[in-house]
Amino acid sequence: MLVDSHCHLDFPDFADDLDGIVSRARAAGIGRMVTISTRVRKLNQLLSIAERYDDVYCSVGTHPHNADEEDGIAPDELIALTQHPRVVALGEAGLDYFYDNGSPEAQARGFRAHIAAARATGLPLVIHTREADQDCGRILEEEAAKGSFRAVLHCYTGGRELALKAVSLGFYIGFTGILTFKKSEALRALAAELPSDRILVETDSPYLAPGKFRGKRNEPAYVVEVAKVLAETRGVSFDEISRQTSENFFRLFSRVKA
Numbered sequence: 001m002l003v004d005s006h007c008h009l010d011f012p013d014f015a016d017d018l019d020g021i022v023s024r025a026r027a028a029g030i031g032r033m034v035t036i037s038t039r040v041r042k043l044n045q046l047l048s049i050a051e052r053y054d055d056v057y058c059s060v061g062t063h064p065h066n067a068d069e070e071d072g073i074a075p076d077e078l079i080a081l082t083q084h085p086r087v088v089a090l091g092e093a094g095l096d097y098f099y100d101n102g103s104p105e106a107q108a109r110g111f112r113a114h115i116a117a118a119r120a121t122g123l124p125l126v127i128h129t130r131e132a133d134q135d136c137g138r139i140l141e142e143e144a145a146k147g148s149f150r151a152v153l154h155c156y157t158g159g160r161e162l163a164l165k166a167v168s169l170g171f172y173i174g175f176t177g178i179l180t181f182k183k184s185e186a187l188r189a190l191a192a193e194l195p196s197d198r199i200l201v202e203t204d205s206p207y208l209a210p211g212k213f214r215g216k217r218n219e220p221a222y223v224v225e226v227a228k229v230l231a232e233t234r235g236v237s238f239d240e241i242s243r244q245t246s247e248n249f250f251r252l253f254s255r256v257k258a
Contacts, residue, residue, distance in 0.1 A: 001031035002227055002242050003249040004220040005174055006092075006126065006154045006202035009035040009056065010045045013206035013217055022053050025220040029242075031055060032249070032256055033220050036092050036126055036154075038063035040073055043081060050086035057256055059089035059126055067102035067110045078117035088255040090118045091126030092154060095139075098131040111139055119149040124252050127153045127171075133162040144169050150252060155204045160190055167198050172252055174200040177210035177218060180229045188233045196234075200252070201226045201245050 004025065008014075014021050025033060035046050037059045046058035060081045062070040078090060093114035095107050111127075118125035129136040136158075143149070152172040156163060163173055173194055178184055191199065203226070205218035210225035231241035250258045 001246050002029055002201065002223055003032045003034075003246050004030055004203050004205075004223045005034055005152070005200045005249050005253070006036050006176075007033055007205045007220050008038070008207075009033070009049050009220075010042070011206055014219075018049070021219050021221075022056065026055070028221040028224050030220050030223060031246070032057065034059060034088060034253065034256075036089075037061045038092065039066050040070055040078070040081065043087075047084060047086055057086055057088045057253070059091055060087050061089075061091035061093045061114055061126065062110050063092055064094050064096040064107040064110065064128055065099065065101035067106035071106040071109065073110070073113060075113050075116035075120065078114065079120055082117070082121050082123055085255075087123075088253050089124045089126050090114045090121070092128040093125065094128040095132035095136050096128060096130045097135075104135075108135070108139065112143065115139075115143045115149055115151075118151065119143075119147050122150070123255065124172075125149060125151040127151050128155070129153060129158055129162070133158045137162050137165050140166065140169060140171075152200060152252060154200075154202060155208070156190075157187065160193075163190055163194065167195060172198050172200050172248060174202045175226060175230055176202055176204045177208040177213075177222065177226055179226055179233070180211040181214075182211070188229070191230055192233050192235075196244050197248060197251075199230070199245060200248055201230060201241075
């Protein structure tokens with residue numbers, strides 16, 4: 001079994017094909033999918049999907065691109081929303097300096113609020129970080145000093161230093177189809193180096209289709225291609241990488257039924 005630890009089934013790209021998306025994922029051996037929140041105010045849309053399919057769960061959170069739109073959402077509000085049994089994580093939240101879609105100040109406030117909610121609930125935080133290694137590492141260290149919490153740096157494309165710092169803090173690193181791209185040699189080198197108990201696979205679909213499907217709409221079934229390249233990169237079998245990443249997933253996303 002494989003798990004797609006990060007997809008966006010509520011996005012319009014999937015609206016007319018949701019049953020087909022889930023069916024193809026199941027046929028490909030994908031045992032669980034987590035559809036990740038980008039706006040707290042649209043949680044009901046994710047819940048309707050997670051309640052529709054037994055093998056789909058969701059998170060609640062504000063993507064850094066939407067940080068200004070949802071600025072001021074307090075940890076207590078996030079905590080209350082996690083009481084729904086299909087909500088298994090916080091986020092995605094974090095820092096994205098590649099685009100100017102959210103002010104750095106609002107992103108940082110939202111990031112810390114989500115961390116506080118993760119600390120209080122014990123649920124994992126799904127972290128989005130892009131072109132913000134230094135600030136992300138600093139915030140993670142500062143917040144970890146206040147009390148432990150669990151997290152994954154999803155769709156990892158940052159530097160080696162931040163990844164190793166995250167692992168040292170007990171966090172996980174998630175890999176997407178970017179791992180399969182020809183120019184991702186440095187990312188594959190990092191993927192080969194990380195501890196086996198700290199790696200996850202995901203699609204971030206509908207974006208970032210693996211090389212075999214480059215240019216097409218991504219979907220959870222394609223996480224198989226990510227796992228194949230990760231296995232090759234680490235010099236292990238596909239079955240081994242499937243087992244290890246699934247074990248890691250259920251350890252981190254402990255509310256999901258195995």
